[in-house]
Amino acid sequence: MAEKRKTKTSTEVKARYNKKTYDVISVRVPKETAEAFKAKCSAEGIPQAQIIKQAIEKFLQK
Numbered sequence: 001m002a003e004k005r006k007t008k009t010s011t012e013v014k015a016r017y018n019k020k021t022y023d024v025i026s027v028r029v030p031k032e033t034a035e036a037f038k039a040k041c042s043a044e045g046i047p048q049a050q051i052i053k054q055a056i057e058k059f060l061q062k
Contacts, residue, residue: 025052025056037051
């Protein structure tokens with residue numbers, strides 16, 4: 001089966017859309033905390049971003 005090639009144009013279009021639609025929030029945590037967070041998310045099959053988004057939404061509802 002032939003592999004589908006990812007085109008540069010497609011990547012650029014997605015990057016433009018993401019830049020227009022989303023913003024980046026960055027946080028620094030101790031390495032031990034990050035490792036434990038990643039491990040728990042992986043073990044439970046939950047995307048890391050989902051946890052952060054839920055926390056932000058819960059905070060904004062106060």
